[in-house]
Amino acid sequence: MSGPPAHCKPPGCPHRHPVGQEMRARTSCWRGKAIHPVVVLRRSPRGRVKPLLSGQDQVMVRQFGEQDRACWRQREVIMFGEGGWFSGEQLVLLGAVVQTMAMLSRHQITLRVTFITGSAIYIAFYLLVLPTPLWEAAFASLAMATATFYGLVVLLVSRSKLFIPGSLMDLYHTMGGMEPGEFRSLMRSSTRRVVETTETLTQEGEVPDRLYFIESGSMWAEKNSQEFTLPPEVFIGEVAFLTGKPASATVRVAPGARLVEWDAATLKRRVQRNSRVRLALEARIAEDLAGKVTRAVNSET
Numbered sequence: 001m002s003g004p005p006a007h008c009k010p011p012g013c014p015h016r017h018p019v020g021q022e023m024r025a026r027t028s029c030w031r032g033k034a035i036h037p038v039v040v041l042r043r044s045p046r047g048r049v050k051p052l053l054s055g056q057d058q059v060m061v062r063q064f065g066e067q068d069r070a071c072w073r074q075r076e077v078i079m080f081g082e083g084g085w086f087s088g089e090q091l092v093l094l095g096a097v098v099q100t101m102a103m104l105s106r107h108q109i110t111l112r113v114t115f116i117t118g119s120a121i122y123i124a125f126y127l128l129v130l131p132t133p134l135w136e137a138a139f140a141s142l143a144m145a146t147a148t149f150y151g152l153v154v155l156l157v158s159r160s161k162l163f164i165p166g167s168l169m170d171l172y173h174t175m176g177g178m179e180p181g182e183f184r185s186l187m188r189s190s191t192r193r194v195v196e197t198t199e200t201l202t203q204e205g206e207v208p209d210r211l212y213f214i215e216s217g218s219m220w221a222e223k224n225s226q227e228f229t230l231p232p233e234v235f236i237g238e239v240a241f242l243t244g245k246p247a248s249a250t251v252r253v254a255p256g257a258r259l260v261e262w263d264a265a266t267l268k269r270r271v272q273r274n275s276r277v278r279l280a281l282e283a284r285i286a287e288d289l290a291g292k293v294t295r296a297v298n299s300e301t
Helices: 088-104 108-129 135-158 166-176 179-186 238-243 264-272 273-300
Strands: 022-025 037-045 050-052 061-068 071-078 190-194 198-201 208-215 217-225 226-230 233-234 252-253 258-263
Touching: 037 264, 108 135, 135 179, 135 252, 166 179, 166 208, 179 252, 208 264, 238 264, 238 273, 258 264, 264 273
Parallel strands: none
Antiparallel strands: 022 037, 037 050, 061 071, 190 258, 198 252, 208 233, 208 258, 217 226, 217 252
């Protein structure tokens, strides 16, 4: 079809459709409500005019018009198919390559962004290229992309310091060794306070029911009738928290010390539900224990 039917074309229409190297034969204006497909023409090497598009299943033609008083204007946008931006085969191949790259990536953010891009390409193929849109396949790809996007948002939030309250920012830098999301989860079940009188945190031979992190202040320990001081920025009661065994020393803090404390049972339940927080806390405690061993060895030598 090289233009609208005769019943839609106004008599004596002055428009001409010259044939060039690549051109469109279209009806730019006629009266009536019918809008008809456009035929894209090309000139062959021998000078004959041939259709550029060989089949309806290889091209998507979007037709839309806008009414200007009594005149309808038709415009078409050819996106896919022979002579378009992509062929259907190229689009499927591109989506497969992008999602394969996503699966090969070890960086979580790159993996998720690339996978979402591949899903968008597949959705475009399902809805825009095929003669009949595959809604089920498009919705399935959209569901996977949505789940991946949700995971991406959670990942970005967990790595962002913007969501750490300003009052806890100094403690976050003091503790270190954790991502912002893990730190926020850990602090939800904590109590941060200043010691007003001398307090005994752990008793030698007894299992403490709390875990402490000393931010600042003076403290000392008694073990086998020997007394020695401890530096701040360390955990107290961490061995009992990890193993359930009694404390190996009695630890006391002086007035004015700042500390963070957790109920051991509540904290254990929380970290059991969140493996990332558990691993981060165990790694931080292991670092703390290594520092204590190093200081003990240096003091003996």
